Amino acid sequence: MSASLSYQDVAGHNTKDSLYMVIHDKVYDVTKFVDEHPGGEEVLLDVGGQDATEAFEDVGHSDEAREMLEPLLVGALDRQPGDPLPGKSSSSSYAAANADASSIGVGMYAFVFIGGLLSFFAYQYTQKQAIAV
Numbered sequence: 001m002s003a004s005l006s007y008q009d010v011a012g013h014n015t016k017d018s019l020y021m022v023i024h025d026k027v028y029d030v031t032k033f034v035d036e037h038p039g040g041e042e043v044l045l046d047v048g049g050q051d052a053t054e055a056f057e058d059v060g061h062s063d064e065a066r067e068m069l070e071p072l073l074v075g076a077l078d079r080q081p082g083d084p085l086p087g088k089s090s091s092s093s094y095a096a097a098n099a100d101a102s103s104i105g106v107g108m109y110a111f112v113f114i115g116g117l118l119s120f121f122a123y124q125y126t127q128k129q130a131i132a133v
């Protein structure tokens, strides 16, 4: 129970036959749990052999789900310098995705605003024309 595993040890267990994952620097053997997971086996296989802290927290798992982790515990993760940090790569890609989305949003506002200005001036112009006639 008090075993200490390296990230490489965990990374080796990334198949349905033997599936480990790291959540909050603890290593869990989820092999037997895969078929029972209410969220489906696919998501667990996706993060198999990796740090799943962010994926696990993103879902907002219940306290019950957290209790289910206890019997699956294998040991603590012995994190070495250079090992992936929880969610580091995916959080930066989330940030990038968000930046993309918001720049599209800004573009949309600019488009609508400029469209509005154009129609305002077009209206003014036609009004002046109408008066001039």
Ligand code: HEM
Residues within 6 Å of the ligand: 028, 030, 033, 037, 038, 039, 040, 043, 044, 046, 047, 052, 055, 056, 059, 060, 061, 062, 063, 064, 065, 066, 068, 069, 072
């Ligand atoms: C060993 C770790 C895990 C356990 C014990 C666990 C357990 C559970 C439980 C009990 C639920 C039902 C809802 C709840 O009580 O919160 C659930 C739902 C869910 N889980 Fe997990 N989970 C684990 C890991 C993960 C991971 C790593 C992911 C994502 C990569 C994930 C994705 C989901 C999703 C998407 C649902 C929602 C299903 C739905 O509402 O239709 N789970 N999980």
